[in-house]
Amino acid sequence: MRVVTVPILEDNYAYLVIDEATKKAACIDPAEPKVVLEAAKKENVELTHILTTHAHWDHAGGNEEMKRLVPNLEVVGGKGDRAQAVMREVGDGDTVLVGSLEVKVLYTPCHTAGHVCYYLEPKDGPRCVFTGDTMFVAGCGNFNAGTPQQMFHALVEKIGSLPPDTLVYCGHEYTEKNLMYAQTAEPNNQAIKDKLAWVRQQRAQGNPTVPSTVSTEWQINPFLRCREQTLLEYTGKSDPVECLAVIRARKSAWRP
Numbered sequence: 495m496r497v498v499t500v501p502i503l504e505d506n507y508a509y510l511v512i513d514e515a516t517k518k519a520a521c522i523d524p525a526e527p528k529v530v531l532e533a534a535k536k537e538n539v540e541l542t543h544i545l546t547t548h549a550h551w552d553h554a555g556g557n558e559e560m561k562r563l564v565p566n567l568e569v570v571g572g573k574g575d576r577a578q579a580v581m582r583e584v585g586d587g588d589t590v591l592v593g594s595l596e597v598k599v600l601y602t603p604c605h606t607a608g609h610v611c612y613y614l615e616p617k618d619g620p621r622c623v624f625t626g627d628t629m630f631v632a633g634c635g636n637f638n639a640g641t642p643q644q645m646f647h648a649l650v651e652k653i654g655s656l657p658p659d660t661l662v663y664c665g666h667e668y669t670e671k672n673l674m675y676a677q678t679a680e681p682n683n684q685a686i687k688d689k690l691a692w693v694r695q696q697r698a699q700g701n702p703t704v705p706s707t708v709s710t711e712w713q714i715n716p717f718l719r720c721r722e723q724t725l726l727e728y729t730g731k732s733d734p735v736e737c738l739a740v741i742r743a744r745k746s747a748w749r750p
Contacts, residue, residue, distance in 0.1 A: 499663070515594050521543070
């Protein structure tokens with residue numbers, strides 16, 4: 495298996511998930527179809543699926559055009575999310591076969607009503623999860639359609655429980671600002687300082703900051719770390735879910 499990161503729009507990422515054995519591939523959130531199709535052509539793969547994380551236009555807005563340009567594509571999306579052109583709605587426990595790859599669905603509603611993430615543990619490559627706008631590098635999405643408890647379940651209990659070496663591919667290049675905020679919440683966290691220095695170097699060279707890993711996120715992501723004493727003290731809360739809610743509210747109001 496191989497993953498190709500495709501920068502699109504202003505700061506989004508689409509992805510190609512390629513089964514090397516069959517040269518079949520899925521595209522994740524191809525909101526800029528021509529760019530994604532050019533990447534697929536370059537890789538010489540046959541696209542069989544669109545895997546939609548959620549219904550927002552900058553993730554699902556290219557589905558109809560992709561379906562028109564590649565008529566045999568199956569468009570997959572989360573149950574109840576009403577994403578554009580979705581033909582098959584999926585939830586927890588569902589799988590999608592892309593060539594010989596088994597893609598497992600994690601149902602993570604909160605950012606949108608039916609947001610999903612896609613998890614793979616292939617025989618010929620590292621484990622990986624595509625998190626859309628539920629988890630960013632050092633961040634998480636807004637609670638547009640859900641509650642702090644739902645985000646805690648999605649972020650901490652689901653994504654956070656994946657094997658530590660799982661690669662995390664998110665939907666946006668928000669990493670530098672996320673880490674700048676994380677540093678205000680945990681100013682003595684050396685892992686955040688080190689990651690921020692690396693990110694600035696990457697961006698200066700025009701490189702993406704994905705993928706992260708689950709283990710790295712446990713060190714740097716304040717939303718995932720909402721059970722840590724430093725963040726409980728920062729928010730003045732004793733309950734991790736309430737802590738998560740305060741971190742989200744403060745991040746939304748924060749300006750660099």
